[in-house]
Amino acid sequence: xxxxxxxxxxxxxxxxxxxxxxxxxxxxxxxxxxxxxxxxxxxxxxxxxxxxxxxxxxxxxxxxxxxxxxxxxxxxxxxxxxxxxxxxxxxxxxxxxxxxxxxxxxxxxxxxxxxxxxxxxxxxxxxxxxxxxxxxxxxxxxxxxxxxxxxxxxxxxxxxxxxxxxxxxxxxxxxxxxxxxxxxxxxxxxxxxxxxxxxxxxxxxxxxxxxxxxxxxxxxxxxxxxxxxxxxxxxxxxxxxxxxxxxxxxxxxxxxxxxxxxxxxxxxxxxxxxxxxxxxxxxxxxxxxxxxxxxxxxxxxxxxxxxxxxxxxxxxxxxxxxxxxxxxxxxxxxxxxxxxxxxxxxxxxxxxxxxxxxxxxxxxxxxxxxxxxxxxxxxxxxxxxxxxxxxxxxxxxxxxxxxxxxxxxxxxxxxxxxx
Amino acid sequence: xxxxxxxxxxxxxxxxxxxxxxxxxxxxxxxxxxxxxxxxxxxxxxxxxxxxxxxxxxxxxxxxxxxxxxxxxxxxxxxxxxxxxxxxxxxxxxxxxxxxxxxxxxxxxxxxxxxxxxxxxxxxxxxxxxxxxxxxxxxxxxxxxxxxxxxxxxxxxxxxxxxxxxxxxxxxxxxxxxxxxxxxxxxxxxxxxxxxxxxxxxxxxxxxxxxxxxxxxxxxxxxxxxxxxxxxxxxxxxxxxxxxxxxxxxxxxxxxxxxxxxxxxxxxxxxxxxxxxxxxxxxxxxxxxxxxxxxxxxxxxxxxxxxxxxxxxxxxxxxxxxxxxxxxxxxxxxxxxxxxxxxxxxxxxxxxxxxxxxxxxxxxxxxxxxxxxxxxxxxxxxxx
Numbered sequence: 001x002x003x004x005x006x007x008x009x010x011x012x013x014x015x016x017x018x019x020x021x022x023x024x025x026x027x028x029x030x031x032x033x034x035x036x037x038x039x040x041x042x043x044x045x046x047x048x049x050x051x052x053x054x055x056x057x058x059x060x061x062x063x064x065x066x067x068x069x070x071x072x073x074x075x076x077x078x079x080x081x082x083x084x085x086x087x088x089x090x091x092x093x094x095x096x097x098x099x100x101x102x103x104x105x106x107x108x109x110x111x112x113x114x115x116x117x118x119x120x121x122x123x124x125x126x127x128x129x130x131x132x133x134x135x136x137x138x139x140x141x142x143x144x145x146x147x148x149x150x151x152x153x154x155x156x157x158x159x160x161x162x163x164x165x166x167x168x169x170x171x172x173x174x175x176x177x178x179x180x181x182x183x184x185x186x187x188x189x190x191x192x193x194x195x196x197x198x199x200x201x202x203x204x205x206x207x208x209x210x211x212x213x214x215x216x217x218x219x220x221x222x223x224x225x226x227x228x229x230x231x232x233x234x235x236x237x238x239x240x241x242x243x244x245x246x247x248x249x250x251x252x253x254x255x256x257x258x259x260x261x262x263x264x265x266x267x268x269x270x271x272x273x274x275x276x277x278x279x280x281x282x283x284x285x286x287x288x289x290x291x292x293x294x295x296x297x298x299x300x301x302x303x304x305x306x307x308x309x310x311x312x313x314x315x316x317x318x319x320x321x322x323x324x325x326x327x328x329x330x331x332x333x334x335x336x337x338x339x340x341x342x343x344x345x346x347x348x349x350x351x352x353x354x355x356x357x358x359x360x361x362x363x364x365x366x367x368x369x370x371x372x373x374x375x376x377x378x379x380x381x382x383x384x385x386x387x388x389x390x391x392x393x394x395x396x397x398x399x400x401x402x403x404x405x406x407x408x409x410x411x412x413x414x415x416x417x418x419x
Numbered sequence: 420x421x422x423x424x425x426x427x428x429x430x431x432x433x434x435x436x437x438x439x440x441x442x443x444x445x446x447x448x449x450x451x452x453x454x455x456x457x458x459x460x461x462x463x464x465x466x467x468x469x470x471x472x473x474x475x476x477x478x479x480x481x482x483x484x485x486x487x488x489x490x491x492x493x494x495x496x497x498x499x500x501x502x503x504x505x506x507x508x509x510x511x512x513x514x515x516x517x518x519x520x521x522x523x524x525x526x527x528x529x530x531x532x533x534x535x536x537x538x539x540x541x542x543x544x545x546x547x548x549x550x551x552x553x554x555x556x557x558x559x560x561x562x563x564x565x566x567x568x569x570x571x572x573x574x575x576x577x578x579x580x581x582x583x584x585x586x587x588x589x590x591x592x593x594x595x596x597x598x599x600x601x602x603x604x605x606x607x608x609x610x611x612x613x614x615x616x617x618x619x620x621x622x623x624x625x626x627x628x629x630x631x632x633x634x635x636x637x638x639x640x641x642x643x644x645x646x647x648x649x650x651x652x653x654x655x656x657x658x659x660x661x662x663x664x665x666x667x668x669x670x671x672x673x674x675x676x677x678x679x680x681x682x683x684x685x686x687x688x689x690x691x692x693x694x695x696x697x698x699x700x701x702x703x704x705x706x707x708x709x710x711x712x713x714x715x716x717x718x719x720x721x722x723x724x725x726x727x728x729x730x731x732x733x734x735x736x737x738x739x740x741x742x743x744x745x746x747x748x749x750x751x752x753x754x755x756x757x758x759x760x761x762x763x764x765x766x767x768x769x770x771x772x773x774x775x776x777x778x779x780x781x782x783x784x785x786x787x788x789x790x791x792x793x794x795x796x797x798x799x800x801x802x803x
Contacts, residue, residue, distance in 0.1 A: 278798045287799070290792070297791025300798060301742035304735075308721045309714030315422060316713075332710045390709060391702035395682070398697035 006075060013082045019059050024052065024090040046130070046172045049093035053127030056093065062125040063101065065258050066109060071122030077258035077318070085264040092261055093127065095169070100124055101260035103250035104131035104177045108196075111235045111243045116196070120175070132199065134164040134178035134221065135247075139415045141166070141378075142385045144179060144248070145189050145241055146404070146414070149223060151180040158182075158195065158233070160203075160226040166379075170206050170219035173199055177247075183238050184410040191409055192240030194247075196232045203227065213368045251380050252327040252389075255334050256314030265307070274369070275362050276300075277341070280348045283362050292348055299344045306337040325393040328386035335383040338376035346370040421491065421720050431485045432495040435469055439503040445769045448625050451506060455619070456583050457626035458506035460538070466507055467538030471496055475517035475661070480528050482520065482536060490661060494668040494723040501672020504772035506626035508541055508580035510665045514658050515542025515588045519607070522646035522654055527607065531586065543584035544658060545575035545608075545632045547783065555659075555789035560634060562591035562604050564648075567641055571606065571614070571634040577783065581617050581630025585610050588658075589634070593649045602649035606639055613637065624779045625772060659784060660726045660737045666780040667719035667740045670748040673773035673780075674712050680770060681705070681755040701758060708754055711747045718743050735797050738790035745787035748777045 007015075037045065056062040057071065064080040066072025073079070105124050108117060123129040140146045149162025160180055167176065176197050183191030199206065203226030208216045235243040250257065275283070277299040286292035313330045316322035322329075345366040346353050352360045353367035377383040391397045404412040424432065442462055451457050467473070474489040474496070476482020485492045493513060500509055516535050519527055519542075534540040552559040560573025571591060578587070587608045593601035608615060614637025619630045646654055685696040685705065695701055722740035725733040752774045756763035763770050781787065 276798075278795070278802055293795040294788060294791045296798065297738070297742055297794035298746075300735075300794050301739035301791070304721075304739045305714045305718050305743045305747075308717035309710070312422070312717035312720075313713055319422065321422065328706075329710045329713060332707060333714055336707065336710070384703065387703040387706040388699075390706040391696075395705070395709065397685070397702050397705075398694065400699060 007079075009078055009082055012075070012079055013086060016061060016083060016086050019061070020086060020090055023055050023059060024087075024092065027089055027091045043172060046095055046169075049095040050127040050130075052091065053093040053096045053125075057126045063105070063121070066105070066121060066125065070109065070117050071125035080258040080261075081264075084262055087261060088263045088265065092263070094261075096124075096127065096130060097260035097262070098254055099133045099168070099251075100129070100131040102254065102257050103133065103247050104175075106250045106257075106259045107177060107194075107243060107247050108234065110246055111194070115231075116234065120196070129175050130169075130173040131175045131177060132167045132170050132173045133247075133251075134167060134176040134197070136164065136166045138163055138165050138220070142382045144381075145192065145244060146409075146412075147179050147181050147192060148414070149178070149180045150184070151182050151193060151195065153182070153230075153237075154227075156230050157227045158230060160195070160197075160223045160228065163220060163222050165209075165218075165220040167219045167221060168217050170199055170221060171208060175199060176221075177234075179240055179244055179247075181409065182240070185408045186238065187406055188404045188409045188412060189241040191238055192244060193237050194234045194240045194243045195228055196234060197226065197228050201226075211372070213372045248381070249324055249327060252331050252386065253317075254380065255310045255330040256317070256327065275345075277344055277348055280345050280362065280366060283360065284349055284352060286348065286350070295344045295348055299341055302337045302340055306334050309333045323394060325389045328389040328394070331380065331386040332383055332390065335377040335386075339373050342366075342370050342373040342376070421495065421723075424495075425486055427485045428492060428495060431470065431492065432499060435466075435471070435496050435499045436502075438466070438469060439499055439505050443503055443505055445504075445772060448504060448506070448772055449766070452625040454626075455628070456580075457624075457628045458508070458583075463507050463541070464538035467536060471507075471509060472512050472516055472538055473536040475513055476520040476532060476536060480520050480532055482516070482532070488727050490664060490727040491723050494664060494719065497665045497668035498672040498675075498719075501669035501674075501773070501776060502676040504625070504673065504676075504776045508543060508583065508627075509669075510662055511543035511579040511584065512538075512541060513665065514544040514662055515586065517661055518544075518588055518605070518645060518654065518658055521657070522605075523607075526642075527645065531607065535586070540585040541580060541583055542586040542588060543578055543580050544662070545578045545581075545587045545589045546655070546658070547575065547577055549574055549576045549631075555785035555793070558590055558592045558603060560589070560591045561594050562606070563594045564596075569604075569606065569639050569641065569644070571608070571637045571639060574631065574633050576631040577620055577622075577629035578632045580628055581632050582619050582628060587615075587632060588645065589632075590651065590655055595649070603651035603655055604648045605645040605651045605654060606643045607645055608637070608639055608643060612639065622779070624775045627776075627779060656734070660733055662784040663737045663741050663790075664719075664723045664726050666784060667722050667744050670744045670777045670780045671712070671715045671719040673777040674715055674744075674748045674751055677752045677755040677770060677773045678708060678712055681708075681758050684759055695758070704754060705758070708751045711751050715744050715747060715751075735794065738785075738794040738797065741781075741785060741790040742787050742794060745781040745790070749774075749781055752777055 060073055063072030064075045064083055065077055068074040105121060108120055120129060135144050137147055137149060139148055149164060151158040151160045176199050178195045178197050179192055180195060181191055182193040203224055205222040207220045209218045209220055210216050277296045281287050281292045281296050310330045313326055317326050349363040349366035352363035356364035392399050473482035474484045474493045497509060519531050535542050548559050562569045562571050589606045589608050591604050593604040595601040614635045616633045617630050622629050686694055688695045718740045722736040725736040756770055759770060762768050
């Protein structure tokens with residue numbers, strides 16, 4: 001689309017604002033955090049989000065920066081930012097954003113064949129396909145290129161065997177983007193390929209994992225003689241790490257990406273419904289406690305620093321002042337800040353964080369959230385991976401020694417079987 | 420520092436950078452530690468020629484900015500001041516010119532602004548007070564109206580460049596007809612006014628000086644009042660925000676330079692046959708430091724922008740910026756010291772110059788604790 005044909009931001013904002021008012025329901029601030037939903041409620045919410053995604057599509061507001069031939073709106077990152085601002089206060093198809101739009105749709109858009117793109121992207125925009133990442137494996141979390149799930153060619157098909165883990169909501173999702181090993185006799189990064197697979201089919205067993213906060217959101221899948229057509233391979237055979245590198249970039253960029261809706265003022269890794277430290281202090285009856293007031297101020301300053309810092313990093317990458325590896329900076333920043341916020345909330349909630357009555361449920365959740373604190377530095381690739389990337393590939397410091405380059409993957413030392 | 424500078428802003432910042440590079444090498448800063456003033460008048464006048472003292476004064480009053488956003492331009496200068504731990508009363512001078520330009524009478528503006536902007540006269544804001552008025556916002560200095568004039572009684576400290584200043588902007592509590600709280604009032608009081616005495620203090624920064632200014636029933640004429648008597652709260656708040664914006668830019672500059680020195684050190688210093696930059700224990704910590712620096716830049720810029728635009732969130736961003744940089748600029752600079760080892764705590768190394776500057780900025784115009792309390796009060800007020 002020629003630049004002069006693109007709707008200007010003010011007109012877009014105006015049109016979007018009135019459309020939202022007429023078509024999208026207001027956000028429900030009483031909506032419980034996800035892990036408290038029963039399975040029935042969760043499925044109902046997924047169905048609702050599919051419907052909301054469809055509404056966005058019908059209104060011309062789905063996939064803002066995806067080209068219109070793939071069902072997107074064909075607009076710019078600046079339009080996405082307008083949408084992020086205007087959608088605050090409305091319910092939106094939150095379950096479609098990550099990882100469906102990014103990394104999955106972004107990867108399909110960058111590496112898919114024309115047919116693959118025309119097949120899947122419009123379905124995603126219309127709310128018909130929810131995607132998950134079949135990436136991490138029980139044998140290694142952050143070292144995703146060490147995938148051991150194996151795909152063996154058989155005529156026009158591939159036969160997959162192995163196990164993937166930490167897929168969010170695989171039990172109600174439709175498709176998975178899967179990184180698999182297609183060659184064990186070449187070095188690690190040169191024997192991988194990427195496949196698209198339907199999650200609910202014979203050959204895939206989905207198990208739900210219970211987290212320590214009671215969430216059963218994460219899944220582990222067991223792939224047993226799963227057959228998929230070669231037409232569902234994305235990118236070159238054994239060229240999967242070319243795809244994987246961009247895939248990882250999208251994953252690390254979630255805090256600054258324009259591929260999906262991230263309501264303004266929200267930060268990656270933070271439940272937008274989570275009570276603010278001010279609300280926690282108020283519930284705990286400690287707003288007249290100078291120590292609590294210090295913590296509330298400290299937390300708010302950190303939150304703003306996380307937001308403003310992420311915006312600056314994002315602009316730095318867009319302006320090429322920082323290279324792509326700077327996405328790791330935003331991951332480190334939000335990881336460091338969000339863990340501190342969880343600790344502050346624990347302090348504010350006091351004794352009620354560990355022993356509470358139903359009237360103080362909010363304070364009890366702060367205790368549970370504290371137990372889950374390190375998720376903010378683990379999920380989406382551990383913070384240590386980002387520290388390596390930033391120090392080595394942004395700042396140019398010497399790389400760590402490794403024992404998996406220039407040797408057939410078959411020969412590389414590996415973890416013992418098990419998680 | 421701001422990313423999307425206009426060409427004029429980039430040139431302006433570059434000119435200040437080049438000037439500081441020429442005029443204040445760190446060897447000179449070390450010599451200036453025993454200089455009572457900490458800076459030379461000629462140096463200050465030359466800086467004033469570059470625009471340091473006139474950015475917050477409208478063109479109509481003889482000032483002018485580079486971008487039309489004077490405070491944003493001043494933040495560029497302050498950033499360089501942090502990077503060079505530069506001498507000179509940048510904050511003090513600009514607070515006074517800004518206040519006079521904003522609320523001064525035509526006579527006050529005409530009488531004071533020209534010499535303040537050329538650097539021939541130096542102004543300073545006498546705001547903070549010693550215990551028991553140490554907390555941000557507490558004012559104990561009393562201005563009593565008597566026979567068409569005011570009598571000032573109280574104690575201000577620390578006052579920047581107190582011994583060098585020719586003019587004090589004094590924030591006082593108006594006491595009118597037995598009313599103990601008649602609101603805030605500000606005065607422009609020349610140094611040397613009878614009843615006003617100045618006593619230097621010992622200070623942490625190598626070039627920045629502070630002192631006591633004591634008002635011992637000092638009489639000042641009604642013509643010395645700046646603005647409307649008893650209604651100076653908003654002016655004082657604006658001055659405070661400008662002061663913090665300058666501090667934030669300066670702290671981010673000090674941090675920036677500290678990380679630059681540490682980067683060079685990590686690549687050039689070898690131990691056990693390897694550069695320090697090859698140790699993962701240090702690489703990971705340095706990655707975090709680099710990230711905090713980026714957030715510090717972002718918060719300093721955001722605060723400058725909100726105050727420049729007088730947005731509804733200006734107070735929030737000022738206090739959040741102070742809470743954040745007051746903590747992380749110091750932590751990151753101390754990490755820089757740690758990475759340097761013993762040399763990092765010597766006087767001969769440059770690192771302490773930036774640590775000193777950032778520490779001084781962190782503690783004045785409200786501590787981290789003061790600003791966290793303000794932030795909570797702001798949140799309560801806006802939370803319905």
